[in-house]
Amino acid sequence: GSLSNLVNSLVRTFTSDQIEVFLRAAFAGLEALGFNKNSTRSDTVLNPASKDIIRQKLKELMQSIHDSYMSEMCKGSSGQSEPETVNTDDISISVIKTELSQGPEEKFYFDSSVSDRYGSSSIVLHDSIYDLYSEWDCGRLGADGSELPCVGLCLATAVLEEDLITPSSDAFDVKQPKLVSKVHDIRFLNPVNGADMTPQFQRKRSTIEEPISLRLDIGQMTAEDGYEMRCGMNVNDKWTDEFCETRGITPLGDGTANVNCDCTIPGIIAVYLVKVDNGNSQPLLEMPENFAFNKYINFRIAEDYYKLVEPNEAQFEEHLHTQLATIIDTDKGNIIKLKTWPGSIEVAFNLVAPNDLEAGQQQQAYEQFAELLATGQLDLTDLAGQQMSVPAQCVENCKEKTEGELMLPMIVMACGMAVALFILVFIVCAVCIKKKKTADK
Secondary structure, X not given: OHHHHHHHHHOOOOOHHHHHHHHHHHHHHHXXXXXXXXXXXXXXXXXXXXXXXXXXXXXXXXXXXXXXXXXXXHHOOOOOOOOEEEEOOOEEEEEEEEOOOOOOOOEEEOOOOOOOOOXXXXXXOHHXXXXXXXXXXXXXXOOOOOEEEEOOEEEEEEXXXXXXXXXXXXXXXXXXXXXOOOEEEEEEEOOOOOOEOHHXXXXXXXXXXXXXXXXXXEEOOOOOOOEEEEEEEEEOOEEEOOOEEEEEEEEOOOOOEEEEEEEOOOOEEEEEEEEOOOOOOOOOOEOOOOOOEEEEEEEEEOOOHHHHOHHHHHHHHXXXXXXXXXXXXXXXXXXXXXXXXXXXXXXXXXXXXXOHHHHHHHHHHHHHHHHHHHOOOOOEEOOOOOEEOOOOOOOOOOOOOOHHHHHHXXXXXXXXXXXXXXXXXXXXXHHHHHHHHHHHO
């Protein structure tokens, strides 16, 4: 009885592949019932004939995601394993069992499967969560039955491609909010049994003294006239900004942006438009991206851009991104803004560190990378696995030589030759004088 229940609560029963199958089947079932996931109107998103059934199915789906699928992924993780991900066309789920060893400023990503994380939605837990879960009683038992503390927690995140939350509400009698971001879900799970602890925070409300910092990707969305962007949370079937503060917007240079939110409890969060009473919406304060370490790197590969890159530019840059991360020995998320362009093959990227803890490591990695470039020892391959030619080159303080600097070696050489000629003439003269003296005797 109780022992069997305990074992079942600790042992994983579903694999990631099985969870993906379950999710695809659930979404297919919703569409078969008449759920129009692409609609933003209350009278078309649900088939009137089956709206009550659809609402119930949506609730059951979200409950399964929180209490079953995320829990299973948590139980299958260890503190040393990479984030586990499940992706379908409708949802991306990531679960990582973290021991919070990187400190309270460690950044986590909602979708850990993306290769280029620059601009991707992210979360920083800060000191309050770090203090709560760096060592705590989670029900973990030793071999002798004694209680053992847990270090860390499971952080589960999901990104919903469509708003499945609003139409599941029993209060869904009004128009859906105009979302400018995808729906983001944050859950804190017990690392031993995978239990969702998020409802505890929502019942206690403002438990977290230092809010969780979020950066939510809004793509190229902008606020409409008379509206402004707000970070909000779905609590008790309603969207509210009571628990989230909208801090500002971070433009990313490619036309996309992140909205910065501070939220005092975890849960289901999104950025949406709110009508301004006086009709004058205010643009969000711009908050530029700040890194503890940020180095721009540009180098040249002596190969044909139009032959190796242009036919498969995205794949080539992804392949290059992976190689550079391995060579520099850093997370791919720390190599941002990677791009290539013709001129042989020009490559540029920024090597960054999100916090002071990693800044020293990145400085050392940068210096080692610069040394590889300077000595012509940077080994890179193309998509076919063939070695590419990367000539020796400098990565920083590469100034053009002045005319005087270019002439200096020639002047030194000329002086050397003049001295050598003088010595030769002197020797010849000395030999001639000696012969003459010998002849006179």
